[in-house]
Amino acid sequence: MATVIHHNPDCSKSRNVLTVIRASGTEPIVIKYLDSGWTRPQLLALFAAANLTPRSALRTRTPPATELGLLAPNVSDDTILDAMVKHPALVERPIVCTPKGVALCRPAENILPLLEIALNGPVYNEDGSEIMRP
Numbered sequence: 001m002a003t004v005i006h007h008n009p010d011c012s013k014s015r016n017v018l019t020v021i022r023a024s025g026t027e028p029i030v031i032k033y034l035d036s037g038w039t040r041p042q043l044l045a046l047f048a049a050a051n052l053t054p055r056s057a058l059r060t061r062t063p064p065a066t067e068l069g070l071l072a073p074n075v076s077d078d079t080i081l082d083a084m085v086k087h088p089a090l091v092e093r094p095i096v097c098t099p100k101g102v103a104l105c106r107p108a109e110n111i112l113p114l115l116e117i118a119l120n121g122p123v124y125n126e127d128g129s130e131i132m133r134p
Helices: 012-023 040-050 063-067 077-086 108-114
Strands: 004-007 029-032 095-098 101-104 130-132
Touching: 004 012, 012 108, 012 130, 040 077, 040 095, 040 101, 095 108, 101 108, 108 130
Parallel strands: 004 029
Antiparallel strands: 004 095, 095 101
């Protein structure tokens, strides 16, 4: 099984996780989910593997979440899933799949248990600031 990151290149957190994966010596399959979109079965499988619910994987800071009324406590998981399929940005990011498991890597440190090869030292992002230490 390959390492896969469901990635948004415009998101600094997602870019940081991708940098950490690469720093571990792994070149992942990068899925730009905003371009490819999601299917309902795909989301259900990812959420089950990561022990998430649609509500816990909902990106609440995205305008559609408020505009569609998805933040109300009585909104069903089915309604949230349908909205995520229509509006891929509603899924929190990044979600990473490796042979060691699946996780929503927000915060970025959630990637550490999934790495096949442990980090040797700190990882830095493109501006030179430290992303994390092993």
